[in-house]
Amino acid sequence: MTKTRQLNGTVLRIERSSIHDGQGLRTVLFLKGCPLRCIWCSTPESQNPVPEKGYAKERCRECGLCVEACPAGALSLDGESGGLQINREKCRGCFACVDKCPSGALKRYGYSMSVEQAVAEVSRDEIFFFHSGGGVTISGGEPLSQARFTAAVLRECKRLGIHTAIETCLFAPWEDVKMALPWLDVLYADIKVMDGALHKKLTGADNTLILENLRRADASPYNIEIIARVPMIPGITDTGENLSETVRFLRQVKKLKDIELLPYHRLGTDTYKHLGREYSLKGLFPPTQERIAERRRFLAKLME
Template identity: 40%
Template sequence: MSNQATVLNVQRFTLHDGPGIRTEFFLKGCPLRCDWCGNPESFNRRIEVGVYHNQCISSQHCGTCLDVCPSPNMLTFSDDYLFEVKRDLCSSCMACSDDCPAEAIKQWGSFMTLDECMKTIRKDKGFYQRSGGGVTVSGGEPLLQSNFVLELFRLCKQENIHTCLESSFFANWNRIEKLLPYTDLFISDIKLLDSQRHKARTGVDNRKILNNLRALSKTEKPIILRIPIIPSINDDDENIAATADFIINELNGRVQTLQLLSFMHLGEEKYRSLGLPYKMAALAFDRDNFQLRVNQIADYFNRRGIHCTVGTKDASMENAN
């Protein structure tokens, strides 16, 4: 039994990830490194600090972070402003984040117990009952903490609360299989169908993902699929046609809806806070023409008999932070 998880964010009253009004837990840690991800703070499972040096007031002789840090030599300054944290030395004690008066240091992630999660969930049970909502666990990749998800969903089902898992499905099947009795809905995405292209853009081969989708489609569980449409990366006719063929021929009619999520430039500041490069910074495209292309793709899927919608939510949880 796993009684504790590393949680990045909890969003109440969400309407996007599953039916009705929902409470959504975003768990920290992800094995993928999608070029377009808007949430780099979800990559690592450990608790981290994010540095927003433009908010630093060290030039005004603050120095609070230096006073409270157990190893102040890990803090790097430039022009009297905190520039970065030497993360290989940082113990993630979060003393600097707790005491920073300018909120220039942000804590990414915290530990939550099952009891703490259920206390939050129970506050909203009335909304679930009236709207047909429930609880969604997302990420990052929640299957990295699958034992915790199992226990949380088990508790939810004891109280007749609808459960939904949103996952990349890049995990061993046994992590998914054990959740089947306690999960009412699965949400996943297909980023690129070609395995080599998928690995080049996400860092991992997609064969495990596709095999897991095939296996899930043989159960009675409903599936919502999503495609984050990224201009010049996965919006070409070849990839779209191959994806439609896969859904029609290999997923046994279990896909309730296919949602297209239009790319937006999001998360660049968070990448800087973590000292990471934002790979999509140079991507330039005409927003109106791109949206026309997304609508064309949706029309294509619908003509192929796949119920397809264009989503209003970016393929990230940017608005949840």
């Protein structure tokens, strides 16, 4: 392996044998940290760039072991409302509480990993890549928020002959995008909403940089495939107007291989609770299978 000077990344988790994040079976490295705050985000535990903890009250036995272990006095058991009270301002992030918890009520999100460790984790699955045509996908969070780490892992995987992909929102300085491109086979680009003002309202940032980065990646000399991914948020991103505008823009992208619709789901709502946060789309429900099929047909027609 090329000498990579003690470069560490903050990894949320590693998933193996995924069939949703690229061709064949994928090993997916989910990284911590994202510059956007999409109101529909299903992995809120990926947004904060540093490790943090979640608390599932329903699993807590109120044994007090975590309170005793905490060196910062950040935890208390509240007799009245029940459950653990966490003063996140006082917390020093030592995770002694998580280590002591006997019930799994406290969970750690994120840990530090070197490039060498990450590549070793990916390499364990090489036999599956060989038989399925799969490889590694770096996702998040936003993989380009840790661009040096992402690029180094991709480079080492490429040297080992492993197929590489990233899933990115492309809201990153061009220098960071450029770092990853030489080592990429597929770039999955989230194109959420074409209207800049609406994009800012829904994600916290305007989309000018995102679209510009996609144009520049397309014009780069690298032989990459671009697959655009549009989150299908009912009545917000799946409208005829947004999908038409999206296809109009993507028609100019020469390396574009496909556009995928990713249906909205609510799997992350409990995690908001565990992090002590509110989920803002409480009243929104996932689209029906009929609606998903209809929108996919609509999109296919636009792409003809």
